[in-house]
Amino acid sequence: MLFQRKQILCTNCGFLCWFIQHVSGEGSYKHWEIGKHIRNDFQAGTFSGVTENAETEEDLHFCCLRYQWVWTSGSKSRSDYANADDVRKPRRCIYYIGYQPSFSPEEHKELQREAQTRATVFKATLLGALIGAASAILAQILYLIFVS
Numbered sequence: 666m667l668f669q670r671k672q673i674l675c676t677n678c679g680f681l682c683w684f685i686q687h688v689s690g691e692g693s694y695k696h697w698e699i700g701k702h703i704r705n706d707f708q709a710g711t712f713s714g715v716t717e718n719a720e721t722e723e724d725l726h727f728c729c730l731r732y733q734w735v736w737t738s739g740s741k742s743r744s745d746y747a748n749a750d751d752v753r754k755p756r757r758c759i760y761y762i763g764y765q766p767s768f769s770p771e772e773h774k775e776l777q778r779e780a781q782t783r784a785t786v787f788k789a790t791l792l793g794a795l796i797g798a799a800s801a802i803l804a805q806i807l808y809l810i811f812v813s
Contacts, residue, residue: 671757672755672756672757673755673756673757673758673761674708674753674755674756675727675729675734675752675753675756675758676704676705676707676708676752676753677704677763677764678729678758678761678762678763678764679762679763679764679765679768679770679773679776679777680729680730680731680733680760680761680762680770680773680774681699681704681727681728681729681730681764681770682696682697682698682699682727682728682729682730682769682770683696683697683698683699683725683726683727683728684696684725684726684727684728684736685697685723685724685725686723686724687722687723687724688717688722688723688724689722696728696730696769696770696771697725697769697770698767698768698769698770699727700766701764701766704764707727707749707752707753708753710753713749714726714727714736714749714752715727715736715738726738727752730770730771730773730774731758731760731774732745733745733758733760734746734747734751734752735747736748736752760777762776762777762780
């Protein structure tokens with residue numbers, strides 16, 4: 666293999682978030698940031714990744730904002746279903762971005778877009794500089810050939 670992605674932990678990723686919905690399953694849902702202490706508790710095995718807020722009657726469970734896996738506490742009938750043990754394991758992920766406290770999952774997505782844009786601009790600028798340098802060298806060679 667020429668290139669192999671390094672193994673990462675979902676608990677270190679900025680796309681790990683709470684998926685929050687009313688216990689009835691009705692109505693809208695939202696994604697919220699998961700704090701560092703909950704991430705640490707989950708990775709240590711002292712938290713299951715699922716909880717319920719009795720005041721608002723909402724279910725909260727871990728979610729990958731880039732949908733690399735879907736949380737399940739029951740049977741895993743699909744290959745992308747993951748439970749707490751699966752999420753705690755190192756995995757290879759093309760969307761991984763390091764978690765930065767106080768940034769929402771959507772803001773992490775924007776940070777990733779900005780990083781990709783910067784990389785694309787850098788590559789385009791470098792390619793332009795290489796083409797310009799090659800053109801200048803070719804022009805000098807042609808000048809020397811035809812003038813001499």
